[in-house]
Amino acid sequence: MYRSRVRYPDDPGMHNVGGFQDGDKYTKVSYKENPSLLDRISQTFAGGLLGLGIFVVSFFILFANEGRAVQTATALEECLSLVIPVENSNMIYQENNNKLIHITGYLRTDQALKDGMTGVEIQAVKLRREVEMYQWVEHKRTREIKENKQTKIETDFMYTKEWKNNLISSDLFDNPHRHQNQREFPIKPTTYVAVHTYVGSYYLKEGLKAKIEEFISYTPKTNPPDPNIKYVDGRFYTGMPRTPQVGDARITYSYAGLSGPQTYHLGPPNIVSIIAKQSGSQLTKYQTQSEMAIELLHYGEKTADEMVQDEVDANTALTWLLRAGGWFMMFMGLYLMTNIINRLVSWIPLVRTLVSFGLTVFNLTVSFTLSLITISLGWFYYRPLMAIALIAVALTPSIITYIRGQRKSEDNRV
Incomplete structure (x- = not known):
C-alpha cells in the first residue's frame, strides 16, 4: 500500500533538493509496506x-x-573468387554485364541538393536537416529508506528547458500542467538524397546509395529566404536565438558523399570503392549461391581483397x-x-x-x-x-x- 505527500519548492530546505542546484523542483514522499x-x-x-x-x-x-x-563468410569467399577488377571506371565493359565487378572512383551527382526553406545548398549524395526543439525535460532521483515495516520513498523532481532532437511527451511528467511541450516538431527533420549518383560512368542503385552514411557537419553561410527564420552562428532558429521559448526549433545540417567538381569549396569529391553486379551501366546487388546479396561500398581507394577482408573482420x-x-x-x-x-x-x-x-x-x-x-x-x-x-x-x-x-x-x- 502506498501513501504519499509532496514538498514544493517553497518548503524549508528545498533550495538544493537531491543535488539539484537550479530549476523548477520539488520532492514527493511516499510509503509502501515491506513485502512479506x-x-x-x-x-x-x-x-x-x-x-x-x-x-x-x-x-x-x-x-x-x-x-x-x-x-556471410561463405558469400564473401564466393565474392572474392568471382569479382572482376575494372581499371577504368569511366568505361562500360559490356562483357562484364551481370557479373560481379570491382571499381574505384570519385562520386558524382548531376545537381546540387537544396533545402528551399533555409536556402542551404550543397553538392553531395545526401543532405541531412537535423531539427532540435526547445522542450521541458523532467529529471528525477529516487531514494528508498527502510523504516520498520515500511519503506519510505523520496523522489526529487526537477524540470529544465533543453534543446532535444526527440519529442518529449509532457503527458508522462509527474507535473504536466506547469510543463507542457508541443505535440509535434514545427519543422520536420529530413534527408535529401540525390536522384542520380555515379562513380565514373556507372550509375549507383538505391542499395549502394544507402551505404553512404558517413555524415559530416556542415556550417552554411547564407541567410534564409524566410524572414521568420533567424541565422546565428551557423544555425537556424524559428524563434529568438538568445531567448528561446518552449516549442522553438533549431536547425543544423550535415552531408554525406561529397560529389562536387574538383574545384568545389568543400574539397574534392569522395573516392569510393565498390563491389557489385554490373547490369548494363548500373551497379546493383549480386545474388550469391548461398542466397546472400553482395553489394559493398567503402570509402577510399581499396582493392577487392582489402574490401573483402574488412567485411570478414566486421563479420x-x-x-x-x-x-x-x-x-x-x-x-x-x-x-x-x-x-x-x-x-x-x-x-x-x-x-x-x-x-x-x-x-x-x-x-x-x-x-x-x-x-x-x-x-x-x-x-x-x-x-x-x-x-x-x-x-x-x-x-x-x-x-x-x-x-x-x-x-x-x-x-x-x-
Whole structure:
C-alpha cells in the first residue's frame, strides 16, 4: 500500500533538493509496506517466467547468429573468387554485364541538393536537416529508506528547458500542467538524397546509395529566404536565438558523399570503392549461391581483397558480440529462474550466501555449456566435424564430473 505527500519548492530546505542546484523542483514522499516472504516469492515466480522467456530467446539469437555468420563468410569467399577488377571506371565493359565487378572512383551527382526553406545548398549524395526543439525535460532521483515495516520513498523532481532532437511527451511528467511541450516538431527533420549518383560512368542503385552514411557537419553561410527564420552562428532558429521559448526549433545540417567538381569549396569529391553486379551501366546487388546479396561500398581507394577482408573482420566482430550477448541472456534467464531458491533461504544469511554462490557457479556452467552446444548446432550443416568437436568440448566438464561421481560412489562401497 502506498501513501504519499509532496514538498514544493517553497518548503524549508528545498533550495538544493537531491543535488539539484537550479530549476523548477520539488520532492514527493511516499510509503509502501515491506513485502512479506510470500510476496517476494510471488514476485520471483513472475521473474522466473521472464527468465524463461529470456532463456528461450537466447537460443534463437545464438543459433541464428551462427547461421548468419557462416552464410556471410561463405558469400564473401564466393565474392572474392568471382569479382572482376575494372581499371577504368569511366568505361562500360559490356562483357562484364551481370557479373560481379570491382571499381574505384570519385562520386558524382548531376545537381546540387537544396533545402528551399533555409536556402542551404550543397553538392553531395545526401543532405541531412537535423531539427532540435526547445522542450521541458523532467529529471528525477529516487531514494528508498527502510523504516520498520515500511519503506519510505523520496523522489526529487526537477524540470529544465533543453534543446532535444526527440519529442518529449509532457503527458508522462509527474507535473504536466506547469510543463507542457508541443505535440509535434514545427519543422520536420529530413534527408535529401540525390536522384542520380555515379562513380565514373556507372550509375549507383538505391542499395549502394544507402551505404553512404558517413555524415559530416556542415556550417552554411547564407541567410534564409524566410524572414521568420533567424541565422546565428551557423544555425537556424524559428524563434529568438538568445531567448528561446518552449516549442522553438533549431536547425543544423550535415552531408554525406561529397560529389562536387574538383574545384568545389568543400574539397574534392569522395573516392569510393565498390563491389557489385554490373547490369548494363548500373551497379546493383549480386545474388550469391548461398542466397546472400553482395553489394559493398567503402570509402577510399581499396582493392577487392582489402574490401573483402574488412567485411570478414566486421563479420567476425559482430559474430563474437552476438555470441557474448546470447550467452549473457542465457545466464540472466537461468539466474531469474533459479532466484526463487535464494528467496526461500533469504532469512538465513550464511545459507543465503552459500546458496547464492552455488547457484551462480551452476548458472555460469550451464549457460556456457548450452551456449556452446547451440553455437555448434548452427555450424552442423556447414562444418559438421567442427560442430561435433564443439559439442565434445561443451560436454567434457559434465562427463568428467559424472566419472568422478561414479568413482566416489565405488570408493564408498569399498
